[in-house]
Amino acid sequence: MNARLDNSVIRACQQGDKAAFxxxxxxxxxxxxxxxxxxxxxxxxAEDATQEAMLKGLARIKxxxxxxxxxxxxxxxxxxxxxxxxxxxxRIRASDVKEPRPFGSKTNDHDDLEQAIRRLPQxxxxxxxxxxxxxxxxxxxxxxxxxxxxxxxxxxxxxxxxLHELLTERTYDEQRL
Amino acid sequence: MNSDCEIMKDQIADLVxxxxxxxxxxxxxxxLTECAACRDYANALQNEDALLTExxxxxxxxxxxxxxxxxxxxxxxxxxxxxxxxxIWRIIMKSPMTKFAAAAAIIVGVVLTLSIWDKTTPVxxxxxxxxxxxxxxxxxxxxxFKAGEDEPKEFWLExxxxxxxxxxxxxxxxxxxxxxxxxxxxWQEGKAKIWFKKKKTLMTIKDKRFxxxxxxxxHLFDPKLAVQRFSELEKLGLAKIEIEEPSxxxxxxxxxxxxxxxxxxxxxxADRTVLFVDQTTKLITNLESYCLTESGDxxxxxxxxxxxxxQQIDPAMFVLDNVPSDVxxxxxTTQDVGLEQGNLSDEEIAVKVxxxxxxxxxxxxxxxxxxxxGNIPAVRIEEMFKExxxxxxxxxxxxxxxxxxGVGGFRIPCxxxxxxxxxxxxxxxxxxxxxxxxxxxxxxGIHGGVTK
Numbered sequence: 223m224n225a226r227l228d229n230s231v232i233r234a235c236q237q238g239d240k241a242a243f244x245x246x247x248x249x250x251x252x253x254x255x256x257x258x259x260x261x262x263x264x265x266x267x268a269e270d271a272t273q274e275a276m277l278k279g280l281a282r283i284k285x286x287x288x289x290x291x292x293x294x295x296x297x298x299x300x301x302x303x304x305x306x307x308x309x310x311x312x313r314i315r316a317s318d319v320k321e322p323r324p325f326g327s328k329t330n331d332h333d334d335l336e337q338a339i340r341r342l343p344q345x346x347x348x349x350x351x352x353x354x355x356x357x358x359x360x361x362x363x364x365x366x367x368x369x370x371x372x373x374x375x376x377x378x379x380x381x382x383x384x385l386h387e388l389l390t391e392r393t394y395d396e397q398r399l
Numbered sequence: 400m401n402s403d404c405e406i407m408k409d410q411i412a413d414l415v416x417x418x419x420x421x422x423x424x425x426x427x428x429x430x431l432t433e434c435a436a437c438r439d440y441a442n443a444l445q446n447e448d449a450l451l452t453e454x455x456x457x458x459x460x461x462x463x464x465x466x467x468x469x470x471x472x473x474x475x476x477x478x479x480x481x482x483x484x485x486x487i488w489r490i491i492m493k494s495p496m497t498k499f500a501a502a503a504a505i506i507v508g509v510v511l512t513l514s515i516w517d518k519t520t521p522v523x524x525x526x527x528x529x530x531x532x533x534x535x536x537x538x539x540x541x542x543x544f545k546a547g548e549d550e551p552k553e554f555w556l557e558x559x560x561x562x563x564x565x566x567x568x569x570x571x572x573x574x575x576x577x578x579x580x581x582x583x584x585x586w587q588e589g590k591a592k593i594w595f596k597k598k599k600t601l602m603t604i605k606d607k608r609f610x611x612x613x614x615x616x617x618h619l620f621d622p623k624l625a626v627q628r629f630s631e632l633e634k635l636g637l638a639k640i641e642i643e644e645p646s647x648x649x650x651x652x653x654x655x656x657x658x659x660x661x662x663x664x665x666x667x668x669a670d671r672t673v674l675f676v677d678q679t680t681k682l683i684t685n686l687e688s689y690c691l692t693e694s695g696d697x698x699x700x701x702x703x704x705x706x707x708x709x710q711q712i713d714p715a716m717f718v719l720d721n722v723p724s725d726v727x728x729x730x731x732t733t734q735d736v737g738l739e740q741g742n743l744s745d746e747e748i749a750v751k752v753x754x755x756x757x758x759x760x761x762x763x764x765x766x767x768x769x770x771x772x773g774n775i776p777a778v779r780i781e782e783m784f785k786e787x788x789x790x791x792x793x794x795x796x797x798x799x800x801x802x803x804x805g806v807g808g809f810r811i812p813c814x815x816x817x818x819x820x821x822x823x824x825x826x827x828x829x830x831x832x833x834x835x836x837x838x839x840x841x842x843x844g845i846h847g848g849v850t851k
Binding site: 244247248251252255259265269272273276277335336351353354355357358359360361362371375378379382383385386389390 | 408409412413415416417418440443444447448450451452454455458459462465466468469470472740741742743744840841
């Protein structure tokens with residue numbers, strides 16, 4: 223998303239133009255959702271976190287000085303919310319949930335993929351999810367995560383390799399059963 | 400598999416994800432022809448890539464609904480409590496209602512659903528009846544006249560049983576968009592067909608942004624929503640509603656909504672709207688919008704007429720098959736348009752698009768130039784640039800966000816060298832408009848401004 227395109231919309235939001243809120247939601251919802259999905263690993267939690275982040279961002283918009291930093295700023299809010307959410311979850315469940323698939327239960331490719339994505343370490347899951355939601359643009363992901371382009375490529379590459387291992391591991395297990 | 404294969408595995412992952420450089424790709428392809436294990440690995444990763452893309456697309460299909468749910472949360476939280484001093488901070492953080500945000504939501508028209516009407520207390524007998532009567536409307540023809548223009552915008556709408564728009568056709572006169580000229584727009588199976596009469600072009604596109612824009616325009620004219628807006632704005636204290644019900648049954652009921660000046664902040668252009676409601680059917684026949692002049696009078700801005708309620712519209716109206724045979728057909732749903740962005744930034748791809756377009760014209764590769772410029776056929780491109788013999792690109796300037804609201808993307812200044820009768824001169828196009836291609840993620844193309 224081009225930061226400069228945000229300027230006028232953010233200015234309008236800060237001046238109380240409520241129509242601009244809808245515009246800002248439309249522009250940034252997907253990016254924030256992708257980050258939350260990457261961090262939390264499931265669609266429902268990601269939607270809740272995205273909602274909370276966008277509401278919080280809109281509420282604090284008057285405090286935003288650098289309009290061109292809105293995207294980075296809203297992603298930071300989302301990231302912090304996700305961290306809080308994961309901390310709360312951890313306290314509740316004591317440990318990270320890795321629910322084994324019941325023996326003999328039927329799954330499809332998407333279920334397998336979803337489970338494999340969830341088993342990726344968070345530092346790989348986040349860039350991978352964002353990469354696929356953002357039209358496979360590694361440079362854009364680098365900007366959003368504040369890492370170098372080569373760093374983003376490295377993470378995506380490693381995520382793909384580990385994902386393949388997880389998926390083939392499953393297939394191998396199933397063959398043994 | 401040999402010792403190189405571990406390195407190649409990284410490159411295969413990059414290849415499949417589209418982040419491998421061209422030079423590395425050549426080396427890898429060579430290796431793949433020789434190594435069966437790596438070929439298998441590449442195929443497996445390719446399949447997983449397709450699966451990942453499909454998985455994300457599946458989640459993405461519900462993204463609009465998620466956004467709407469968020470906007471509804473803002474709206475609902477706004478409706479839960481009135482506050483004396485409106486502030487967006489309060490709306491969001493404390494979830495109370497403020498009339499400002501709710502009004503914005505109504506005016507923006509993105510968060511209202513018909514169910515809201517059912518939950519609210521009707522403000523007036525006539526309005527309630529009009530809302531109910533409008534729910535059973537299946538067909539409607541709307542003419543929207545703007546002051547000073549003779550030709551109206553026209554809409555033909557077919558609603559489904561839930562009151563949602565099922566089919567629509569719009570006629571947009573030339574005054575609405577002088578550059579494009581008059582156009583006809585229809586929807587068929589999620590695709591929009593737009594017939595640009597002046598440009599003799601029939602374009603087929605499939606894109607959420609365009610769909611949203613059109614549905615917002617159409618919703619502005621949906622009588623159900625007009626009534627609903629009145630009611631909501633009155634409840635928020637932002638509109639004063641006056642209803643006159645003449646004793647003569649042949650005369651229409653008039654419902655006048657006079658808006659508070661605060662409404663201007665939310666983009667509402669009119670200061671007053673008058674609905675004319677048929678006494679028998681309780682359906683709206685006319686809607687007039689007025690603005691307040693400095694002398695304190697209300698001046699007519701536009702008039703919308705609602706015709707032919709529930710008179711079946713010929714299905715042919717929603718097909719657009721009567722276009723002349725000589726139109727140029729551009730189907731952006733089946734052909735790749737523009738250039739792929741890859742890892743370039745928005746500005747970088749925009750400049751690349753402009754450069755490759757003019758380079759294609761210089762080398763007379765009209766087919767390529769056409770693909771970049773909205774998939775215009777090579778023959779038409781050749782015709783367009785017959786007189787303009789471009790010999791060199793002098794410079795391509797910095798992309799600036801397109802100044803026209805709603806257009807999106809960039810406008811890029813550039814200087815070209817042209818040759819006519821053996822004399823070379825500098826030519827500056829109007830400013831090349833470059834933006835993401837409708838319905839084709841990660842592709843950018845030109846939409847205009849390539850000549851003076």
